[in-house]
Amino acid sequence: MNTRIKSRREFLAAVGATSAASVLAGSAGTAASHAAENKEKLAVDGGAPVRKELLHSRPYGPQFYDEVEKQELIEVLESKAPFRWSGGASKTLQFEKAYADHIGVKHAVAVTSGTTALFTAMAALEIGPGDEVILPAWTWYADYDAIVLSGALPVFAEIDDSFNIDVSDIEDKITPRTKAIIAVHLQGTTSDMDPILEIARKHKLLVLEDCAQCLGGKYKGKYVGSIGDMGINSFQLSKSITAGEGGAVVTSDPELFERAVRFHDVGVIRSPYKEDLKGGLLAAFASCNFRMNEFTGAVLKGQLTKLETICAGLRKNYRKVREGIADLPGLKLRKTPDVDGDLGVGIFLDMGSRERRDQFLRAMRAEGVGAAGPGGSAILPTDERIEKKVTIDPNWPSFNTPEGKAIKYGSECCPRTIDILGRHGGVIMDPNFSDDDVKDIVTAIRKVYTAMKTA
Numbered sequence: 199m200n201t202r203i204k205s206r207r208e209f210l211a212a213v214g215a216t217s218a219a220s221v222l223a224g225s226a227g228t229a230a231s232h233a234a235e236n237k238e239k240l241a242v243d244g245g246a247p248v249r250k251e252l253l254h255s256r257p258y259g260p261q262f263y264d265e266v267e268k269q270e271l272i273e274v275l276e277s278k279a280p281f282r283w284s285g286g287a288s289k290t291l292q293f294e295k296a297y298a299d300h301i302g303v304k305h306a307v308a309v310t311s312g313t314t315a316l317f318t319a320m321a322a323l324e325i326g327p328g329d330e331v332i333l334p335a336w337t338w339y340a341d342y343d344a345i346v347l348s349g350a351l352p353v354f355a356e357i358d359d360s361f362n363i364d365v366s367d368i369e370d371k372i373t374p375r376t377k378a379i380i381a382v383h384l385q386g387t388t389s390d391m392d393p394i395l396e397i398a399r400k401h402k403l404l405v406l407e408d409c410a411q412c413l414g415g416k417y418k419g420k421y422v423g424s425i426g427d428m429g430i431n432s433f434q435l436s437k438s439i440t441a442g443e444g445g446a447v448v449t450s451d452p453e454l455f456e457r458a459v460r461f462h463d464v465g466v467i468r469s470p471y472k473e474d475l476k477g478g479l480l481a482a483f484a485s486c487n488f489r490m491n492e493f494t495g496a497v498l499k500g501q502l503t504k505l506e507t508i509c510a511g512l513r514k515n516y517r518k519v520r521e522g523i524a525d526l527p528g529l530k531l532r533k534t535p536d537v538d539g540d541l542g543v544g545i546f547l548d549m550g551s552r553e554r555r556d557q558f559l560r561a562m563r564a565e566g567v568g569a570a571g572p573g574g575s576a577i578l579p580t581d582e583r584i585e586k587k588v589t590i591d592p593n594w595p596s597f598n599t600p601e602g603k604a605i606k607y608g609s610e611c612c613p614r615t616i617d618i619l620g621r622h623g624g625v626i627m628d629p630n631f632s633d634d635d636v637k638d639i640v641t642a643i644r645k646v647y648t649a650m651k652t653a
Contacts, residue, residue: 240565240645242560242564252566253635254628255626255628255631257436258437258438259435262501270496271497282489292499293496297502301421303423308490309444309488310443311443312434315430315432316344317344317347318462318486318488320348320350322458323427323454327349328375328599329348329376330375330377331351332371332379334354335354335579335611335612336577336578337408349595350377351602354579355367357615361385362387362389362390379403381407383422384572385411385543385575388535388540389535406428406429409422409430411543413437413505415540416538428458430447431448433501444490444494453479460482461485463489465482513541515628515636516545522640526648532622543627544625545627546624556623561646562625562642580608
């Protein structure tokens with residue numbers, strides 16, 4: 199790594215620890231601007247807002263739709279072959295190969311959603327009754343549901359200030375029945391994969407990366423999804439690239455790949471997978487139909503060519519905001535294990551308490567800048583149907599073992615998660631925010647934060 203990048207990484211990682219005013223030439227960190235900030239009346243208190251119209255992010259992928267996706271779709275229409283196995287050059291197959299190459303894995307299987315990708319991964323990893331899977335208490339329902347629908351038992355670990363699984367809480371959750379850890383890369387920030395993999399190797403566990411909210415993110419130079427035993431992605435509307443719905447399962451392990459292929463396609467293995475796997479290693483087994491259609495594959499093939507542009511736009515705006523507020527006294531930002539690999543989905547400030555966080559959010563919105571707490575997930579143990587272990591059938595195996603009956607969910611199993619999420623709030627970035635938009639975000643944060651600090 200060159201000196202410039204290394205120094206920027208160290209600088210950003212240390213935000214809030216030291217003053218950066220002398221480093222950030224041209225930022226708002228001058229004595230004169232500080233004085234002005236201290237005198238300025240907040241819009242929530244009747245002062246003039248930074249912006250008249252509310253600034254907010256929009257779904258990323260559709261902003262980049264153009265003739266590329268249009269042409270891919272037209273070719274499917276003109277082929278009159280929307281089923282991926284109808285014959286000819288499959289758009290879905292082309293997307294799978296391009297996506298696997300892009301993130302640096304040997305295999306990708308395109309499926310209908312991120313949820314079905316998780317279910318397919320559970321089958322590929324042979325997760326079933328009697329197994330336990332560790333996952334973060336704050337994530338999307340699909341992680342929990344895929345474990346339960348496989349008949350296994352979900353075991354929640356706390357999150358840390360990165361909003362991802364707290365590595366220090368994993369080993370306490372491991373039992374002789376633990377089979378896998380789901381490392382979920384939430385809201386654009388990667389999990390700290392090195393210590394997770396170290397724990398997994400020590401206890402002979404599998405690691406599944408859920409990259410749905412971090413498509414394009416990197417950890418120490420590697421794309422998320424290429425680091426653990428398997429990875430999954432979602433291409434739903436709120437993700438980095440999108441066809442409205444869609445998902446993918448990725449791995450470099452040929453046996454895991456074959457099990458995923460068979461599970462997503464009624465137990466069979468077709469060409470060219472059959473040739474890739476030299477006829478296959480496994481016999482057919484009870485499976486599903488999660489095949490992606492050609493229209494979805496066509497859009498995603500086009501969207502993939504825009505992924506790095508989208509990620510670069512997010513990272514650029516994220517970096518400018520971080521640098522623009524870096525000298526604020528006592529500033530604590532969301533932790534990230536790799537500031538350069540972070541997608542830069544949002545700038546989140548630790549305001550110390552839920553009350554102060556909510557006050558900050560109200561004041562930011564009054565200034566014309568959309569602000570919210572961490573989103574895109576739920577504190578799963580506190581959800582009523584999870585706390586009560588509601589399943590399809592009362593005899594479902596997940597909660598009918600002695601361990602399943604004994605495990606307790608609810609707020610008492612994740613107090614730190616509740617606390618961390620309650621005190622953080624911030625602004626979601628957009629790859630197409632203009633320089634003026636970014637300046638307004640910086641101005642609003644500085645204005646509100648300074649007023650609250652001096653109140």
